[in-house]
Amino acid sequence: MLGSAAAAGAFLALAGGHAQEGDNPFDSGPPTAQSNPEYTRIDSERGAVLCSWMIVTEMRALHRRCHADEPPELTSSLDRSLDRFHTFIVANSDDTRDALEARVASRLAEVDAEEGVCAPDGEAERFYQLFISQGATGIDEMTEFALAVPRPPVLNPCL
Numbered sequence: 001m002l003g004s005a006a007a008a009g010a011f012l013a014l015a016g017g018h019a020q021e022g023d024n025p026f027d028s029g030p031p032t033a034q035s036n037p038e039y040t041r042i043d044s045e046r047g048a049v050l051c052s053w054m055i056v057t058e059m060r061a062l063h064r065r066c067h068a069d070e071p072p073e074l075t076s077s078l079d080r081s082l083d084r085f086h087t088f089i090v091a092n093s094d095d096t097r098d099a100l101e102a103r104v105a106s107r108l109a110e111v112d113a114e115e116g117v118c119a120p121d122g123e124a125e126r127f128y129q130l131f132i133s134q135g136a137t138g139i140d141e142m143t144e145f146a147l148a149v150p151r152p153p154v155l156n157p158c159l
Contacts, residue, residue, distance in 0.1 A: 046145065046146055046147075046148065046149055046151075047145075047146050047157075048153075048154050048155050048156050048157055048158055049085065049088060049089060049092075049146060049147070049151075049153035049154065050089070050153050050154060050155040050158075051155055051156070051157070051158035052085065052142075052143075052146050053082075053085040053089065053100075053153070054158070055131070056078065056081045056082055056085060056139075056143075057082065057103070057104050057107050058107065058111075058124075058127075059078060059127075059128060059131050059132070060078045060079070060082055060104070060108070061107050061108045061110075061111035061112075062111060062117065062118075062124055062125075062128045063075065063078055063128070063132075064108060064111070064112070065111050065112055065114075065117060065118060066117065066118035066125070066128070067128070067132075070132075071136075073135075073136040074132060074135070074136050074139075076136065077136035077137075077139040077140055078139065080140065080143070081139055081140070081142075081143040082104060084143050084147055085100075085143070085147070086100045086101065088147045088150075088153065089153045091150070092150055092151060092152055092153055093152060093153055095153075
């Protein structure tokens with residue numbers, strides 16, 4: 001099992017980010033995710049909410065940049081999923097919706113500016129295709145399962 005920093009770095013590298021060892025993907029994200037030890041505990045029952053939130057954020061960014069012409073149901077599902085994650089994280093932590101939405105907006109802008117992020121044979125595209133292969137209904141069901149039990153949003157296990 002990966003530690004939170006390694007998992008976040010692995011996720012960002014897999015998803016096309018330019019993470020370096022020691023990079024903190026939450027520098028502009030949930031303000032308490034790294035400062036409160038409770039957020040680094042492991043959630044193996046329903047999955048780590050912050051990890052899932054990061055993945056959905058990345059998938060929404062890739063969708064917007066590279067796949068805006070795909071069915072509107074997929075766009076709506078990704079938006080619904082992000083909204084539900086934000087509601088859950090705010091309800092179960094000290095994080096604010098504004099902080100979460102700012103991090104999403106920041107990541108959307110970063111992906112919009114990345115060269116080659118839409119390469120058909122790239123890691124980001126392969127991850128995206130795997131994620132969306134479940135379709136809008138699958139994304140909705142994954143979100144429902146992940147958020148069905150109130151608990152602190154944590155980062156581990158992530159990927």
